[in-house]
Amino acid sequence: MTDTRFDPSSADGRWQRAWDEAGTFAADSNSDKPKSYILEMFPYPSGRIHMGHVRNYTMGDVIARYKKMRGYEVLHPMGWDAFGMPAENAAMEKKVHPGEWTRSNIAAMKAQLQRIGFALDWTREFATCDPEYYGHEQALFIDLYESGLVYRRQSEVNWDPVDMTVLANEQVIDGKGWRSGAEVEKRKLDQWFLKITDFAEDLLSGLGDLKDWPDKVRLMQENWIGKSSGLEFSFELSNGETLPVYTTRPDTIFGASFCAIAADHAIAQGLASDPKVVAFIEECKKGGTTAAELETAEKLGFDTGVTAKHPFTGEPIPVFIANFVLMDYGTGAVMGVPGHDQRDFEFATKYELPIARVVAKDASGAAAPMGNEAEAGDGIVVNSDFLDGKPVDDAKADVIARAESGGWGEGKTVWRLRDWGVSRQRYWGTPIPFVHCETCGVVPVAKDQLPVTLPDDIDFETPGNPLERHATWKHCPCPKCGKDARRETDTLDTFVDSSWYFLRFASQPDNAPFDAQEIAKWLPVQHYIGGIEHAILHLLYARFWTRALAHIGKIDVAEPFADLFTQGMVTHETYGLNGAWLSPADVRIEGEKAFAVDGGAEVERGRVVKMSKSKKNVVDPDNIIDQYGADAVRWFMLSDSPPERDLPWSEAGIEGCWRFVQRLWRLFDVYDSGASGEDKALARKAHQAIVAVAEDIEALGFNKAVARIYELTAAAEKAGPSESRNFAIRAILHMVAPMMPHVAEEVHEAMGADGLIADAAWPQHDDAMLVEDEVTIAVQHKGKLRDTLTAPKGAAKEDLEALALASEKVQRSLDGAEIRKVIVVPDRLVNIVT
């Protein structure tokens, strides 16, 4: 018996050390057990763990610990996505080396994660900025180069002329560099690309097999890959040139009343001797790219005076330069069919071009007037010569067939997906392992010379890429001819680092990136958990790398992540005072109102939004753990909100979790190892909970599992001593062990049980105990509940009906009315229809 309280400040650390010393969570790839690889998206070492991390890793941790209890050999690793721009920004602002900054952040965040008691195999930890890791990445990059999946070409970048650096699109704000504020220029640079488009079809069709991915993510990837099929064909122009266009609606070709080309199309550029053309092209470039601007942007065109000859009718149609045509999709030119494309409709309306109907609901609709918008839907082709009367799909096939046999066009599939540009003109990334030689050209670094490491003595005082500026680093002999040559100074996009890290976790030999046979033991990842913000890029790139590596025979894995789960954000109320934000720590809540701790002024309670530094609505996990310990925070992360939805943090909520931690501790008080006798109702509840909680955890329905554990706990507390109650208490303890492992170990030990509960098996249930022998029957009349009655399970329909009609309440409701029908659902209800 005890009257003490559970003290996480001593217990948490004690159990964490116990797991560590026993190597409880080290994954053994040689184990005979079935394998389960549980992975959460590894963090960027920004400096502090935030609540979003805690939620993410708690979910993964519960699954990992649960799987272990279920007899799996579990791989649950952790590492650091350690390259990236924030480290360079810190170097510039705080004058620290990016490596030092990153290393100290990793140390701090690792300590934070360890305080939460995650069941991680730290022996496999690495950071992507470890030369060992990025050296293997360089080797893989060279392998991909040698199999033709890497190439170089000129590509446009956003160039900040003041910082002398390349900017990502999101660093360009209103056409200006985010840091310097300078007008951003477009520059053409030789850049490295990965041929992801080679796998477009496969990446798309592979989505169909990812049954355990959210539909939303699959759809987003599908749209991103953007497959469309149609006809590419050429118009003959009046100036003797030809104009290739691409259309997904060849069936509407008889409705074409103009052609439109992009401002940077070669034909438009060719007309640049005309100052009016130059002025118009300039005008097109000015248009903003924000959603709102595009929405309202007017369709603008410039009639070039050139005409195109319609391939079937031979009629001349005008060629415009237009601001709504994109150079980098299709051929940068389109045929305009105003009747059946909304953009073309707006354009034709503005420039008074003919709007013909070539598709109608049925063949009799040929003469129906057009409305005030384009009709983009299906139908029957009309006013189109030999296509008349054909359904749209047949007409498409017909036109493509004629174009192909006539030699003026061909059916073509066009993808939105572009090849992946991986060059970054930055320091803090994986050096691209190539050398530029005047004689030999671009030459890969010899594998035995890897890794190509980053120099440490760098200077962030002057703008530009530090690798480019470094006194000696880029000078090296050519690996092929030995003459003086120049090292590549671009580094790889950090998305490359995160495209194969899950392979390195599963297998990390010294002399190779990974071992295919080890990989085969663990992959695919059984549960991959992370934020929805990675729905497209990271997940697509990781799928691509997996395919590319399989393609060159390095691994035999089709898809890296069998089951993907995207968790919601952790949110918090916001507090505003005089136009500034206040942090929750500086606010006192009294009933409906909130006041500033400092000065006492009333504070406006704002919306509940994602925790962010800018809104100051952040709660630091470390402070919470200091106050309540790891288990309360973990329990909070799992309670209440379904994991895919946002979780609103609240002081009251964590208090409630803390109370429950103590309730669990006190269960030990009522555990009486000498008690005997059966409490069938409680035993039944316990057996039912064992099954239900397991199902909930497997479906990631943690909030439901939590509710069931609360219910059983309340029942066990109320019950008198019995062996059944002891069973229930042991069951509770084992069921919460994956969620609140510290208090579970503590109680487990206090009850005198052997070993660690972390090593224990999931409690056994008895099927016979799942079945109730009495059920509650609802009795309805006129669609409303009139009475409930208790009946033995499996009672005959007639008996239930008789029982229902015997009810006084039912009789009162019936009030002598004639019974037309009685519906009896066994073990559930009786519905009387009058």
Add this chain to the structure above:
RNA sequence: GCGGGUGUGGCGGAAUGGUAGACGCCGGGGACUUAAAAUCCCCUGAUCCUAUAGAUCGUGCGAGUUCGAGUCUCGCCACCCGCACCA
């Protein structure tokens, strides 16, 4: 504009077409205590009411299917997210 999602008490949320609101939080009342903390017990959707009983309403709105709809169908509304002049 296109695509997707969500809508249930004061709040977070439960609910194989079958007792709506499990469980948690907040709130109210009480016990224990010199007092507090901690803990325990009871109440807690709304309205009506002759008030330990009973009735009516109630899952964004409007229809429909059904003996029975939060759940299925159709039509709206609101909010959130993603993509975006992709031909």
